[in-house]
Structure formats: C-alpha cells, structure tokens
Amino acid sequence: MRTASKSLGAFLVLFFAGSVAFAQCEADKFTIKCMEKLATGYTFMKSYKIDGNGGSKPKVEYSYVFSKGTNYMVTLANKDPELKGMSLSLYDSSRRLVASNKVDNKYFSAIGYTCGATGIYYLTFTFDETQDYCAAAVLGFNSKK
C-alpha cells in the first residue's frame, strides 16, 4: 500500500512537473497563426520560438543572412490578437536598427522588409508591455521584384 502510494505520488509529481514544463511556452500553436499571416507570394522559410522563460529572459534573438533584393516578411503571434507588447526589432550587421514592428504604440503582427544589402541580420524579440512571455514568429521570403 505504502509502495503504491509512493508510486502514485511519484507519478503525480512527474505528471504535474511535465504539465508545468509543457505549459511554459507552446509556441507551435502560434506558428500556425504566423503562417496564416504570411502574405500571398511569400514562401515560408523558418519558424522561431520566442520563449521568455516566464519573464526571466527579456530578449530572444536570432540571426539570419538576408540577401540583397529579396523581400522578406516576419509575422508574429501570441495569445493576444493585437499582439500588445510583443516587439520585434530588426538590426543589420552593424547593429543598426532597420525595422521595428512598433509604430506609434501600435504593434504590427507582420513586417515586410526589402533587403538592400546582403549580410547578417538580427531579429530581436522583446516583451515590452506584456506578461505573456510566449510567442512565435515566422520568416518568409519572396524573390520577385
């Protein structure tokens, strides 16, 4: 009986630990939303998980080599349909800000970017005014002029 209780206890601990870990950031479901936001003509290229670890990680950054003359689009999604507080800043290889999804306190869920110079670009995601530290982003491209 005691062994059975211990086993049950261990199972519950593992079950709930697993549930908590799983509940932390299920970015995959937002990836679908991001893909749906890609404009016609854009091809999906990469998805990004934006996991702020419950607030302990204020910034999540990825890099990507963008090519001159190519149109890129980054779409974002989290729980909030208005994406409030979820910020994307795009920096070039010299760490110069070239684009941001925040304009006049409005957070756009899609940015189109026509690249002028091939190089490494940094997609920096920050949680500005939100307690929701889980989101996803998708990068698409369109080589047509």
Place this chain on the structure above:
Amino acid sequence: MKKTYLILLAAAVLAGSGTGCESNRIPDQQAFAAADTTTKPTTVKVSKEVLSDIIQSIPSPLEVSFLIKDMGVKYDKTSLNSLSNIANYNTNYRKALNLGIYSTDLGYANVYGQTQDALNYVGSVKEMADGLSIGQFFDFATIKRLASNSSNLDSLLLVTTTNFEKINVHLQEQDRANLSILILTGGWLEALHLTCEVVKDHPNEALRERIGDQKVILGRLLTLLKYYEADPSIRTLLADLTEMQKHYDKVQVTKEYKESTTKEVNGMLQVVDNSITKVTVTDEDLNNISASSASIRSKIIN
C-alpha cells in the same frame, strides 16, 4: 488551408515525439561506430547556443531556386546530383554532405513542379538520412505526399525545417554537430553550383551579385567547420573551402547607408531599406569561384 497546416504541424510534432523512442531503440553511438573519421568526437566543444545560432542563420538554398525560376530559366536536371551516385556514399562524412546536396536538389525540383524528380530525391534524402541514423526524424510519408505537389511547398518546408531543427538538437546532444554542419555545407554548395551553372548560360547581374554575396555565408560556414578541423575529412574540406575563400576575398562589397522608409500597406508594415550596396565580381573572380565550387562538389559527389 488552416486545417492542412494544423494537421501537418501535428504530424511534425508527433514525428518528433516518436523519435525519442526510436532513438532509444537505435543508439546513435552504435550507428556512428562505423569506420568513419567524421564520427570521432573532436576535443573542441562549441557552445550549443553559438552553434545553433550560426546554423539557424544560414539561408535556405531554396531562395536561389526561386530566384533562378523567377528569372525564367528552364529546369535543368543535368545540373543536379545523379541519383545513381548514392552507392558511392559509404561514410558518414559523404552521407551528410550529400544529404545536404540532395535536399537542395529536392527543393529545386519541387520549385519547378518536377514531381517525379522531387519524389526521386525524397528517396535519396531518405537513404542518406537512414544511413546517418537520423531517418527517424523525417516523416517521409508526409514529405513524399507534399513533394508530389509543388503547391504544398510551404507545408513541405514547415515539416522539413522542423525536422532539421530536431536533427540539429539531436546531433548536438550526441556530440555529432559536425554532421549538421556538413549537411548545411552540402546544401549551400549545391545552391552555389546551381547558380554558377545558370550564370554560364544566362549572364545576369543579380545572379552574379548573389554569387558574390555568398562571401558572407562561406565565412560563417568556415567558422563552424573550423571547430572540427581535428577531423581529417573536415580538414580536407576546410582546406578546399579556404582556397575558395581566397577568390571571394577579391569580391568587393561597398555600402552606402541610407535610412530605411516605412509605410503601412493593408495593415502590414512595409519597410524598404534604402541603403545602396554594390557587389563587384569580375569575370575572373566568377570563373575562379565557379571552378572552385565545381571541383569541391565533384570530390563530394563522385
């Protein structure tokens, strides 16, 4: 469409969760124990974050396939790696590089709507992946179904990129990240080869610049490969690519910075980078880069 994505993502997630069991049943250490220098762990440890970030930053070879197709250039099967070469790939080093090469060829065939070729290349990718004991990360039934119709490209890419990310994580955990880098290098080299082949018959400034632009990516790949230069196979590849870099050193890139402009279009923010860059690739540079890529590729595929 939404439903399709949901099903595909679920399939990809399930395929991934299933792999844990698979990999327990087929220990990678055993699979990699075959006589192959690439499988020997190197003493250099790369931070997983750094490695992952650089791997993630390498652009998809598919961009080039689209660029070529959008220019009106016809599909050219003869530029691709022959399926009959598969039997030659008997080391993990060659399997990994050719997995990258065949993946690029698969993407190219798919972009052009060449269904039968795409399906054939799915078979090659599967064989290479199985040979590296990472076949369990690919949901080949789904990939095959998606590759049979070029309108499924987004879904195909979602599944394959998700799988590739799982492979990267898995190989890093197994201290076999060198294989991830070889897969990437093979994919990149094939895209460069395709571009060089097209430029020979269709001289085009945009493609010429695209070839010159590969200077950035080559630099990143060399950074990654240098971590594994203790491995004799990688050392040879590194030496070849370093030779290629010497030709790239002559490619001049100038940039005049101008602030970008932003406007809202249909609820989306559109940003245009107004900076002007000029990539100068002389005929001699182009010929040297082309010859170098052909020579390295030939060593890998034959």
